Amino acid sequence: MRERIAAxxxxxxxxxxxxxxEIAAQCAEELTAFRNTLLEIDSLLKLFNPDWHWADTLSSQFPAPTPEAERIARECVLARFPSLGRPKT
Structure with missing residues (x-):
């Protein structure tokens, strides 16, 4: 019985x-979509005002997710929901 419970x-x-x-991957996808939306808005603003000064800094403020960013997102999820993914000790 104990073996069945352990299994x-x-x-x-x-x-x-x-x-x-899965949650971490979805968060990374949503962050990428958000970043892309901000870049589209930035492009539109440049059309109306070529001197738009945020244009050069926007992409550096919202870089594409890296493996490190995905790892951090995963850790944040686990910190918020400690029962996810952590084996019982």
């Missing part, structure tokens, strides 16, 4: 880890 707990931990990965 169930391992299955839950694996499922929680997969869910955390």
């Amino acid at each position: 169930l707990e391992r299955g839950q931990a694996k499922l929680a880890a997969e869910l955390a990965e």
Whole structure:
């Protein structure tokens, strides 16, 4: 019986880890979409005002997600929801 319970707990931990990965990936996708929207707005502003001074700095303020950013997002999710992806000790 204990072995069955342990197997169930391992299955839950694996499922929680997969869910955390999925949430982190979705967050990265949404951040990329947000960044792209800001860049589109920036391009439109440049059409109406070529002297728009945020144009050069906007892309540096919202860079594309890197593996490090995705790792940080994953850690943030796990910090907010500690039961996700962490095996019971």
